[in-house]
Amino acid sequence: MTLSSSLNAGVAGLSVNSSKLGTISDNIANSQTNGYKRADTQFASLVIPGSDLQYSAGGVRSISFRDLESRGSLVASNNPSDIAIGGRGFVPIAPSVALDNLDGDFPVQFTTTGSFRPDQDGILRTAAGQALLGWPANRDGTIPEFPRDSAGGLEPVRISTSDLERSPTTEIGLGVNLPAEASQAGASGATIPLAIEYFDNVGASQTLNLSFTPTIPATGSSNEWTVEISDSQADPLTNPVASFVVEFDDSPALGGSIAGLPSQTNGLYDPATGVFTFNVASGQIDIDIGTPGNSTGLSQLSAEFGPTGITKNGAPVGSLDNFVIDENGFVQATFGNGFTRTIYQIPVANFPNNNGLTALDGQAYAASAESGEVFFWDAGDGPTGAIIGFALEESTSDIAAELTALIETQRAYSSNATVIQTVDEMLQETTNIKR
């Protein structure tokens, strides 16, 4: 009889509205949870085939799902490893219980945002214990090729502040002015010394001692200087390790600049680039003395000796001070000697069907059959968004919408309750037909 179907429909209505209330309450409870994606309940009607003369109510059923395509707004923070994705995609993480596995395997989960901080081992973890995963870089800062369709090669990102890094000197720029009066007849011919500090392969500080000796002619000026380079870490008997004779121009157009190098010993000068290459005990050093005709590098003008334009690369040994995660997902570590190096890359995962991911605790999602195969992109490439450091993604639940849905659900619930009450009274009437 149709009354019982109405009762069933009313009961079904009560249960779907209580399920909707569940999703509303979950959304409101998680309205401040960073990275939370709001859950939604949609209703579908059930139809019982019947005839035109009698209608049987089928009722309603509910389907709950989590809307993983929505993106929350971004809020700034001052922690460099608070990351969010400015677009589509997920970063890989590993749950805390899995990292203690003795065999080294761990399941890979995904999240869209997280506030990571180094723990006692230096591994970046959220407050819930999930560890950030990334591809480790080589010693020189490049990332080797890793398979992009599987999670092999990912390992927890470790920031170890006791790491030491060295950077040897390979290039020196020599911007020195030699006084023009010193190469004229009658000058004293005294040697001008210059000491340049450089760093060898183990980060120790060594010294290159350069000496500039002018050639004194009988009359006029020779514009010729002999430069000898001595290395402090070489055997004193082998010093100077390299030397060259440089001649300067005194024509009206190019006066003061290099004219050429009449002779070189133990080193090679390339006039096209202006670089004099020679070897010290720790390797090759390129000294940029300037191309002929240019005013940078060595010059001979009528001013005092000025070794003010000396530049060099390389740095002493420094420990890891600081790190940032840039928008391409590279974790750049800054060392105390001013040197920066990439230590990890965080790839961004993309799935064909985001809504098919299985939701887990802690705003984490796992791949499933409905979500499709994972593919790891570089951040910002393809369909994925860039990784934004110093930012967190807020919850996508909108309190205003949830509260209005709450009002509707309450009304619907009371209406369904009224239906049940009415059916009950009607059944009572039916049983009162026969006293």
Added chain:
Amino acid sequence: MNLSAALSNALSGLTVASRQADLVSNNVANALTEGYARRDLEVTSASVGGIGSGARVTGVARAAAPALTEARRAAEAERGQSAVVSDARSRLAAAVGEPGDPQAFSAQADRLDAALAAAADTPESLALLEAAAVAAGDYANKINRIAIEANTLRGETDASIAQQVSVLNRNLGQIESLNSQIRAISLGGGDSSALEDERQRLIDEVSGMIPIRVIRRDDGEVALFARNGAQLVDGPAFEIGFVATPVVAQSQTLANGGLSGISIAGSPIEIGTGQPGGLLDGGSLSASFELRDRILPEFLDQLDSVASDLIQRVEGLPDDPTQTAGDPGLFTDNGAAFDPAAVTGLAGRLSLNQQVDPFSGGDPTRLRDGLNAVTPGEPGNTTILRGLQDAMAASQAAPAGTGLSARFGAAELAAEVGNITIARSRSAEAATGLLQGRFDGLRDAERSATGVDTDQELSRLLVVEQMFAANARVIEVIDTLLTRLTQI
């Protein structure tokens, strides 16, 4: 929901306003601190993922006027160089004595001439003879005292060089360590302004002694070079070497190895030679070397020449029958006759012949009777006295060490040397005064460009107050909106 983004924007505004207030209070507290440069806050608008999200502090800027600072340092070095020389010359002028001072060098020479003339006029007067002997003794003592003062000055200069070098080495070492501290802080994103103030103070101390050029390197480091090219700090600090000589005798010079020169990182450097191009020249350090190695030896040579001229005038007088060849005359080289090979230091050894000096057992009547006379002679004998007087007044060519080319008598030579000393001292003082004035002007200009103006800071504080209140009001309104939502 977007209201929370508005809330965090307002919060960032509050943070910026409170940092601004912190900086203003720091500036006002340090308004009178010497060497403090005004701090300003650098603020930029922040955006996250392309959407604006409030304001952000990017750093603290320290006010700097690099051109004024460099000009002020150059003026300071020049003033230091001139002050060292003018102080020494005015001490020499004080030792010689101003004209009008009865103890002056030239006044004593005139008194000796007058006493000899009076004794020659009245040779039988014992009192006048004694007065003449005393005047001669005083004159010799005056020359001694001037020489002692010059030698003392030379010893003090050597000690002051040692002290300047130790201050330089200490400051350069501290600048090196401050460099690495400032680099570490600026790489970590912190505020290194206080350390930069300290480093500027150390560089200012160095620039008074050696004129310097400051080159900025990466990450807040600086390299220091002397203006003429010597390396002082470039990464590591270079050690300046100098060995102090505790007692400086006139015979010790740099050339003969008796005194120490200066070296940087072990290689010796020429300094204070007066030639252009010395790598450390231009400040008080090179002026001290110039004083020790050129100016004071020149002055001592002048004095020695005056003393040798004096001795030679009165030695071997033909009118004195008691003297034989090789005997010392009225003035002696510490009791001995004049030795042309021993002119150096003669001014300190010049003394009155003991036979005549009443204070060491001599008899002033020997002035009239002959220096080696055994018995008193005729009281009316004026021959020797007139001979002495003529020898003293004879116009002879000035000796080579004085640098003069005309012909002078003994008193005239003394007056001329005294006047030269005083004139040089006066011109050195005038030059120092000019340079001091220029330095003061540049220092005041630099202070007004980089110092704290409390009026400006307090007006900034008013703006900060309003900004803070406005951001707090925004937070209040957002709170009201959220409350309204829950009352649906």
